[in-house]
Amino acid sequence: MNDLVASARRVFALVRKEGYQIVRDPSSIVIGVVMPLLLILLFGYALSLDVKNVPVAVVLEDPSPDATQLAARFRLSPYFNAAVVTSMHTAERLMRRRSVDGIVRLPSDFSRQLAAGHAQVQILVYGADANRARAIEAYAQGAIGQWTARRQAQGQMMAGGPVNVISRLWFNEEVDSHYYLVPGLIVTVMTLIGAFLTTMVMAREWERGTLEALFVSPVRSSEILLGKTIPYFALGMLGLALTILASKFLFDVPLRGSLLVLGGACTLYLLVALGVGLLVSSTFKNQLVASQFSMLLTYLPALMLSGFLFDLRSVPAAVNVIASAFPARYFVSILQTVFLAGDIWSVILPNAAVLLGMIVFLLVLSINATRKKLV
Numbered sequence: 001m002n003d004l005v006a007s008a009r010r011v012f013a014l015v016r017k018e019g020y021q022i023v024r025d026p027s028s029i030v031i032g033v034v035m036p037l038l039l040i041l042l043f044g045y046a047l048s049l050d051v052k053n054v055p056v057a058v059v060l061e062d063p064s065p066d067a068t069q070l071a072a073r074f075r076l077s078p079y080f081n082a083a084v085v086t087s088m089h090t091a092e093r094l095m096r097r098r099s100v101d102g103i104v105r106l107p108s109d110f111s112r113q114l115a116a117g118h119a120q121v122q123i124l125v126y127g128a129d130a131n132r133a134r135a136i137e138a139y140a141q142g143a144i145g146q147w148t149a150r151r152q153a154q155g156q157m158m159a160g161g162p163v164n165v166i167s168r169l170w171f172n173e174e175v176d177s178h179y180y181l182v183p184g185l186i187v188t189v190m191t192l193i194g195a196f197l198t199t200m201v202m203a204r205e206w207e208r209g210t211l212e213a214l215f216v217s218p219v220r221s222s223e224i225l226l227g228k229t230i231p232y233f234a235l236g237m238l239g240l241a242l243t244i245l246a247s248k249f250l251f252d253v254p255l256r257g258s259l260l261v262l263g264g265a266c267t268l269y270l271l272v273a274l275g276v277g278l279l280v281s282s283t284f285k286n287q288l289v290a291s292q293f294s295m296l297l298t299y300l301p302a303l304m305l306s307g308f309l310f311d312l313r314s315v316p317a318a319v320n321v322i323a324s325a326f327p328a329r330y331f332v333s334i335l336q337t338v339f340l341a342g343d344i345w346s347v348i349l350p351n352a353a354v355l356l357g358m359i360v361f362l363l364v365l366s367i368n369a370t371r372k373k374l375v
Contacts, residue, residue, distance in 0.1 A: 021306050051079065053078075057090070062180075091105070102126065103123070123168070125167070126170055128336055187302050190266065190331075196295065202282070237270070256339065261348065268352060282348050305326055
């Protein structure tokens with residue numbers, strides 16, 4: 001009995017000692033408390049495969065009562081956020097800018113066709129995400145079907161039957177999910193090389209003390225950062241080249257934009273990722289803590305808050321605001337545009353400007369963080 005009590009006391013002392021160690025060690029709190037909390041919040045609020053509030057442009061070329069009622073069906077639907085325009089040119093411009101994900105065209109002779117019993121409605125859907133495109137197409141056909149059924153219930157029968165729907169998918173005529181997923185994988189590759197790998201290597205050197213030899217040398221902090229950045233930048237560009245070749249020749253994903261524009265956008269994002277990796281490793285010398293923070297700041301947002309796996313317009317507004325702070329969101333937008341739509345400058349330039357601003361911001365912070373270590 002005495003041995004059992006003594007053993008319990010020893011175990012209690014060890015438990016208390018480890019408890020104090022957990023409180024003093026921030027890495028344990030990050031992994032045990034912060035990480036699960038962030039993951040459950042991200043998966044619970046950010047991950048949404050529902051298709052709601054889809055922005056669509058309803059082209060109302062025929063201002064007749066019938067066409068107006070059908071347009072109102074889309075405006076009242078919970079699945080659509082419809083904007084009524086009067087020309088197809090305006091709607092197509094909105095689609096290329098990704099301001100809308102679909103176009104519903106009611107032709108100028110819609111009421112006459114309806115009276116003759118062979119009315120047609122044209123539906124154009126942004127088809128980069130094949131699954132989302134199918135859902136939007138089905139919802140649009142459902143809205144038209146509900147409008148048709150209501151007319152029939154009111155005794156307004158159509159001579160030739162229901163309205164015929166002509167559907168077409170833009171930028172992904174094959175309805176191939178690789179068109180949407182493969183460009184997003186470039187973001188993952190660049191993030192792993194640029195941020196996560198850089199963070200691990202730099203933190204390991206902090207732990208081993210190999211950077212002290214550089215601190216006592218005439219080398220400047222900016223030169224240290226350049227020396228650490230250039231090799232991983234080259235490695236990242238090599239990974240980029242391999243993913244582009246694989247997307248083109250293995251998965252037949254089209255590259256409708258300029259290769260030069262694609263390379264420039266990837267360069268901007270890789271520099272941002274490298275800046276994040278250098279900043280995190282300069283702030284946290286421990287490999288475990290640095291890797292966890294790097295994953296939280298780069299890899300998880302690149303997967304879940306970038307528009308890679310699902311459209312961010314389906315998530316709550318608060319999560320959308322948080323996602324705007326991460327560079328992967330802007331990079332994914334550029335990639336999908338260059339690969340599938342071409343050089344749409346109204347999309348490329350604003351997103352590239354944000355990435356450039358992040359590069360300057362992270363560069364200043366990294367230099368200041370490194371200079372503090374040299375003092």
